[in-house]
Amino acid sequence: MRFSRVTIETDSLLLKNILQGNWEIPRNIRNIVEDTLTLMQYFTVNIEHTYRKGNTLADYLANYAFEVIGRQQFNTYSELPLQGRKILNLDKHSVPNLRIKNKAIR
Structure with a gap:
C-alpha cells in the first residue's frame, strides 16, 4: 500500500515508552517489540497513547x-x-x- 506515515495507537503507556526507546524491553515481549522496531525503520511513525x-x-x-x-x-x-x-x-x-x-x- 506504500504507506510512508504510520500512527500507532496503544492503550499501553508501557508499550509507548518502549517503542519510543524510553524504557527497556521486557524479556517476555522482546521478540515482537524488536520486530516492530525493525518495521518502524521504514516509516515515519507517530506513537500515541489512547486511554482505554x-x-x-x-x-x-x-x-x-x-x-x-x-x-x-x-x-x-x-x-x-x-x-x-x-x-x-x-x-x-x-x-x-x-x-x-x-x-x-x-
Missing part, C-alpha cells in the same frame, strides 16, 4: 479473544458479535464512551 475508555472496541475485542476458545477473525461488520457492533455504531456516531464507577453513598 477511548479505545472501547479494541478493549472489547481483546477481552472477547480471551473468552473464546480458538482464533477469531471478523471480516465484515455483520460478523462482529452484537456488543461489538453496538460499540462500533456508538463510535461511528461520535457518542462518547463514559466509564461510570459506582461509589458507595455514605
Whole structure:
C-alpha cells in the first residue's frame, strides 16, 4: 500500500515508552517489540497513547479473544458479535464512551 506515515495507537503507556526507546524491553515481549522496531525503520511513525475508555472496541475485542476458545477473525461488520457492533455504531456516531464507577453513598 506504500504507506510512508504510520500512527500507532496503544492503550499501553508501557508499550509507548518502549517503542519510543524510553524504557527497556521486557524479556517476555522482546521478540515482537524488536520486530516492530525493525518495521518502524521504514516509516515515519507517530506513537500515541489512547486511554482505554477511548479505545472501547479494541478493549472489547481483546477481552472477547480471551473468552473464546480458538482464533477469531471478523471480516465484515455483520460478523462482529452484537456488543461489538453496538460499540462500533456508538463510535461511528461520535457518542462518547463514559466509564461510570459506582461509589458507595455514605
